Amino acid sequence: MLVERNRILTETIQRLMRRGAEARLTKIVSKVHAADLPSVFSSLSASNQRKLFQLIRDPEKKGFVISELDEDVALNIIEDLSIAGLAEMIENMPSDDGVAFLRMLPQHKADAVLGMMEKTESEEVEGLLRYKDDTAGSIMIPDFIALQENMPAKSVIESLQSKEYLDVEMPFYVYVVDEYERLVGVSSLRQLVVVPPSTPLREFMVRDVISVTTDMDQEEVARIVARYNFLAVPVVDEEAKMVGVVTVDDIIDVIREEATEDILKMAGVGEEFVETKSIVRSTRIRLPWLFASFLGGIVAIFIIGYFEESLKQVSYLALFIPVIMGMGGNIGIQSSTIVVRGIATGRINVRHLWSVVSKELAIGIILGIFYGVLLGCLVRLQYSMDALAISVAIGVLSSMTVAALVGSFMPMIFARMHIDPAVATGPFVTSSIDILSVLIYFQVATILLGI
Amino acid sequence: MLVERNRILTETIQRLMRRGAEARLTKIVSKVHAADLPSVFSSLSASNQRKLFQLIRDPEKKGFVISELDEDVALNIIEDLSIAGLAEMIENMPSDDGVAFLRMLPQHKADAVLGMMEKTESEEVEGLLRYKDDTAGSIMIPDFIALQENMPAKSVIESLQSKEYLDVEMPFYVYVVDEYERLVGVSSLRQLVVVPPSTPLREFMVRDVISVTTDMDQEEVARIVARYNFLAVPVVDEEAKMVGVVTVDDIIDVIREEATEDILKMAGVGEEFVETKSIVRSTRIRLPWLFASFLGGIVAIFIIGYFEESLKQVSYLALFIPVIMGMGGNIGIQSSTIVVRGIATGRINVRHLWSVVSKELAIGIILGIFYGVLLGCLVRLQYSMDALAISVAIGVLSSMTVAALVGSFMPMIFARMHIDPAVATGPFVTSSIDILSVLIYFQVATILLGI
Numbered sequence: 001m002l003v004e005r006n007r008i009l010t011e012t013i014q015r016l017m018r019r020g021a022e023a024r025l026t027k028i029v030s031k032v033h034a035a036d037l038p039s040v041f042s043s044l045s046a047s048n049q050r051k052l053f054q055l056i057r058d059p060e061k062k063g064f065v066i067s068e069l070d071e072d073v074a075l076n077i078i079e080d081l082s083i084a085g086l087a088e089m090i091e092n093m094p095s096d097d098g099v100a101f102l103r104m105l106p107q108h109k110a111d112a113v114l115g116m117m118e119k120t121e122s123e124e125v126e127g128l129l130r131y132k133d134d135t136a137g138s139i140m141i142p143d144f145i146a147l148q149e150n151m152p153a154k155s156v157i158e159s160l161q162s163k164e165y166l167d168v169e170m171p172f173y174v175y176v177v178d179e180y181e182r183l184v185g186v187s188s189l190r191q192l193v194v195v196p197p198s199t200p201l202r203e204f205m206v207r208d209v210i211s212v213t214t215d216m217d218q219e220e221v222a223r224i225v226a227r228y229n230f231l232a233v234p235v236v237d238e239e240a241k242m243v244g245v246v247t248v249d250d251i252i253d254v255i256r257e258e259a260t261e262d263i264l265k266m267a268g269v270g271e272e273f274v275e276t277k278s279i280v281r282s283t284r285i286r287l288p289w290l291f292a293s294f295l296g297g298i299v300a301i302f303i304i305g306y307f308e309e310s311l312k313q314v315s316y317l318a319l320f321i322p323v324i325m326g327m328g329g330n331i332g333i334q335s336s337t338i339v340v341r342g343i344a345t346g347r348i349n350v351r352h353l354w355s356v357v358s359k360e361l362a363i364g365i366i367l368g369i370f371y372g373v374l375l376g377c378l379v380r381l382q383y384s385m386d387a388l389a390i391s392v393a394i395g396v397l398s399s400m401t402v403a404a405l406v407g408s409f410m411p412m413i414f415a416r417m418h419i420d421p422a423v424a425t426g427p428f429v430t431s432s433i434d435i436l437s438v439l440i441y442f443q444v445a446t447i448l449l450g451i
Numbered sequence: 452m453l454v455e456r457n458r459i460l461t462e463t464i465q466r467l468m469r470r471g472a473e474a475r476l477t478k479i480v481s482k483v484h485a486a487d488l489p490s491v492f493s494s495l496s497a498s499n500q501r502k503l504f505q506l507i508r509d510p511e512k513k514g515f516v517i518s519e520l521d522e523d524v525a526l527n528i529i530e531d532l533s534i535a536g537l538a539e540m541i542e543n544m545p546s547d548d549g550v551a552f553l554r555m556l557p558q559h560k561a562d563a564v565l566g567m568m569e570k571t572e573s574e575e576v577e578g579l580l581r582y583k584d585d586t587a588g589s590i591m592i593p594d595f596i597a598l599q600e601n602m603p604a605k606s607v608i609e610s611l612q613s614k615e616y617l618d619v620e621m622p623f624y625v626y627v628v629d630e631y632e633r634l635v636g637v638s639s640l641r642q643l644v645v646v647p648p649s650t651p652l653r654e655f656m657v658r659d660v661i662s663v664t665t666d667m668d669q670e671e672v673a674r675i676v677a678r679y680n681f682l683a684v685p686v687v688d689e690e691a692k693m694v695g696v697v698t699v700d701d702i703i704d705v706i707r708e709e710a711t712e713d714i715l716k717m718a719g720v721g722e723e724f725v726e727t728k729s730i731v732r733s734t735r736i737r738l739p740w741l742f743a744s745f746l747g748g749i750v751a752i753f754i755i756g757y758f759e760e761s762l763k764q765v766s767y768l769a770l771f772i773p774v775i776m777g778m779g780g781n782i783g784i785q786s787s788t789i790v791v792r793g794i795a796t797g798r799i800n801v802r803h804l805w806s807v808v809s810k811e812l813a814i815g816i817i818l819g820i821f822y823g824v825l826l827g828c829l830v831r832l833q834y835s836m837d838a839l840a841i842s843v844a845i846g847v848l849s850s851m852t853v854a855a856l857v858g859s860f861m862p863m864i865f866a867r868m869h870i871d872p873a874v875a876t877g878p879f880v881t882s883s884i885d886i887l888s889v890l891i892y893f894q895v896a897t898i899l900l901g902i
Contacts, residue, residue: 227487
């Protein structure tokens with residue numbers, strides 16, 4: 001449905017842009033749901049992106065669109081905008097998006113924009129800018145409803161309708177704080193309307209409130225929201241004072257981003273999603289990762305070079321390098337993927353090192369025996385050389401066993417050392433497997449073939 | 452925080468189980484948040500899992516825990532339970548979870564359980580069982596609030612407090628339907644309390660409601676909820692009649708599951724998350740996937756075998772097989788990962804085939820030239836053979852170029868043919884790259900070295 005909706009909207013807008021039908025474009029842009037616009041922008045040329053953006057009249061819509069665009073598209077569009085225009089736009093964004101947007105700008109420009117903003121708005125944003133990227137503090141919204149515990153349900157409902165709270169973006173819960181603004185309870189809107197109107201919050205609030213701290217990693221916050229099915233989770237500072245809420249819509253973005261990051265890191269494509277149109281940038285991101293694989297290849301050259309005499313005598317040996325490397329490489333990726341994703345989703349406990357590794361090892365041995373024997377039989381049939389067949393079989397078995405071992409062990413160890421395990425897969429694991437496979441295979445063959 | 456919380460709870464429970472302190476266990480289990488229990492279960496032995504579950508008294512808690520457990524743990528636990536016990540448990544689950552649970556049971560057992568359930572409950576569950584797995588119908592909840600458009604805000608609020616709607620799990624929105632139960636509008640709870648009490652729904656409801664159909668794939672539903680920041684999305688049947696809602700907490704589960712599935716499929720570990728403790732099952736899942744890689748290896752044997760004479764004359768040639776295969780394999784994984792994830796997140800449009808593939812191709816060529824020249828120079832220095840150095844350089848260049856091409860082209864084509872592109876990566880892409888790399892390398896070398 002979305003794909004179809006995107007296609008129709010994009011095609012209509014492209015057609016109107018070609019015709020220069022500005023009046024109609026302005027009308028369409030004002031009628032369409034803001035969330036439908038970002039994907040249209042990424043299909044337009046850079047100059048059309050700027051032109052279309054100028055036609056958005058509503059500053060809130062502008063802010064929403066900018067905050068949802070890929071960084072390179074956003075940076076392209078804002079080149080045209082004045083400092084005053086940027087300031088107005090950020091004032092109309094939820095403050096967490098405003099912060100993310102300001103972080104994208106060069107320092108001097110960000111400072112200039114902050115200087116132009118209304119004081120209350122810029123103070124709020126500057127307050128959030130203090131928190132490190134990817135922490136609860138950086139994705140929280142500082143607007144929430146916090147009331148005292150003796151307030152009766154009826155007055156709470158009246159407060160909700162007051163001007164003070166009209167700005168609160170997603171008021172799912174009413175938080176209850178004590179005189180020091182420390183969080184002591186929570187009530188859902190639902191509970192408010194089902195209790196008798198005179199009941200004070202104290203009597204129906206939930207006291208065991210789960211909260212997160214401003215410096216907690218956003219991935220951990222996401223896990224908490226997902227586990228307890230929260231719509232929002234309160235954020236407290238080091239003095240247990242409530243300072244904001246993280247809402248479920250931002251958590252969805254975090255979960256998608258983190259999954260994408262993990263996938264890309266495993267493939268050694270860095271943390272950046274390379275749907276930037278820049279080939280140079282993509283190349284620069286991938287180059288160093290491939291270097292690990294290159295170094296592995298160089299080591300393999302020396303290993304095989306060391307066995308050159310054997311190779312001269314039995315040139316058949318070279319034929320089996322690809323299959324031995326391939327089988328090891330593939331099962332290694334399987335093991336490391338299972339482990340990396342298991343750790344990320346919390347299904348694998350990092351402390352269970354040996355049970356995880358020994359399971360993978362067992363699978364590696366079983367599959368290694370299966371494919372080793374299979375290949376050994378084929379080689380025996382084709383070349384009628386027992387020693388060669390056995391060498392090749394052992395080569396596959398040892399390569400697959402080592403691969404399962406390395407592929408599961410490395411991410412577990414990395415995770416224990418608090419290094420992101422997703423980085424441990426990809427070129428790094430593959431290279432070690434390549435080197436070990438080739439080494440064991442040639443060593444075994446040299447011994448068995450008596451060369 | 453969660454990890455620490457899990458650890459303490461798990462250790463406490465394990466200690467008490469060793470001591471057989473049932474009374475204390477029962478108390479802890481009743482006090483702890485239901486969402487904290489599933490991860491404890493997966494750390495216990497099978498018999499302790501069953502014992503601990505018996506100690507949960509609250510049927511709602513039982514249902515919640517069972518629905519969050521891994522399938523093998525859940526199946527182990529329910530072996531002990533009577534049909535009546537199962538029926539009571541499902542009655543206390545949200546109906547979408549009840550459906551998922553029933554799908555796990557063997558047909559005859561599921562039928563028996565349905566027979567024991569209260570009629571209204573079993574009808575609701577049976578209604579949902581009709582929908583195919585992984586569709587909006589299978590994850591929706593049939594409880595929602597739907598009112599007529601002439602009802603004033605005040606009466607709407609009173610209805611919310613009425614007995615009829617007390618069951619509704621997450622009443623974020625009030626839906627407005629016409630006389631044929633067709634969806635015509637929506638209002639948030641928020642809007643209800645800020646308009647004057649006598650305003651009828653018609654005057655403040657949003658008319659442009661985005662809804663999904665019962666047969667829509669859950670991944671598409673997730674994209675819609677994520678794009679529009681919904682807390683729930685209404686589900687309509689083929690006659691546009693509203694039949695349920697999908698809530699954001701289920702969407703979070705869908706997003707996490709789909710990301711995991713994609714990652715595992717790319718590595719050729721099937722759709723199942725193999726944190727089952729069964730080595731046999733894991734082996735069976737991986738075996739066929741490795742067969743693609745095995746076949747690729749066999750083909751490589753014949754290719755290299757075909758060039759055996761060259762290899763006998765210049766045994767050096769074998770030294771460079773690993774580096775050429777490795778560089779191709781790794782850049783191939785990078786390209787396919789970028790494309791597969793790009794398609795999954797909607798950042799890559801499947802119709803832009805050539806722009807995506809040509810970008811990857813350009814990156815492959817640039818990186819291929821870089822690493823080809825680098826390796827060529829090293830080989831020239833070490834072996835003083837120009838033709839060998841050039842052959843190796845061309846080998847790396849062509850392998851990386853082909854890999855980037857195949858790695859991006861295949862998932863795009865699969866996606867266009869409506870085959871899951873995640874399946875196209877892993878062993879399948881790697882094998883084709885291995886074969887092509889070896890073939891081109893030996894062909895070029897044979898010509899250049901004049902053998």
